[in-house]
Amino acid sequence: MISRELKNYERLARVRDFGLTHAAAFPAGGRAAQLFAEIQAAVEELTSHTAAQTASQSTARAATATKAGSRAALHRHLEVINRTARGMSVTQPGIGEKFRMPLGSGDQVLLASARAFLTNATPLKQQFIDNELPADFLTQLAADIDEFEQALSDKH
8 A cells, every 4th residue: 555545544444443432422323323334344345455465465575586586596507507518618619609698687588598508408418417517407407497487477
């Protein structure tokens, strides 16, 4: 809620509380009692909307944190493959060019680069393993890609 809306909500809650505290002063079938009942209903509805809004904001923040974490993990994985490929290019010229880090900072650029790394690294798997990457590095990369895609989907 923005501050103006919050102040209006608090004002309505105070009027509701006044009506509840001084209910004996207002006849049960009178106009004032009817208005206090309408205010009571409005405050209850606003309270439920406020709770839903807060829950949605919390969910969005959690999705953002998850996306940031999976993005960082994927980026680190690509950096390891990039550095290894540059080292391999001493004996195999041109291999480093297949594993250049993405230039853009967008999520889709990172995702496309990760898919390209996976495609290009598959036929060279044993050479990467011989250069100290873990035997399951392609499986880990695929899992990082899937996790990042899921985080992007959850975020949106």
